[in-house]
């Protein structure tokens with residue numbers, strides 16, 4: 254099911270300090286569901302927007318505030 258989001262390396266969880274588990278946290282309209290995988294050295298999480306859209310988001314974009322919703326104009330609840 255999650256393979257539909259993005260094909261990536263989910264064989265092993267990265268370790269700290271590179272990997273910070275932010276599962277369960279909320280960033281703007283995005284709630285982090287779980288660790289998704291790595292792609293090009295970046296760590297992705299499965300997020301669910303308030304509108305119900307599920308998407309893979311880079312962990313650093315969540316933490317630095319650049320990812321807050323599923324798309325720029327999302328305002329649906």
Ligand SMILES: [Zn+2]
Nearest residue numbers: 302304323327
């Ligand atoms: Zn949305």
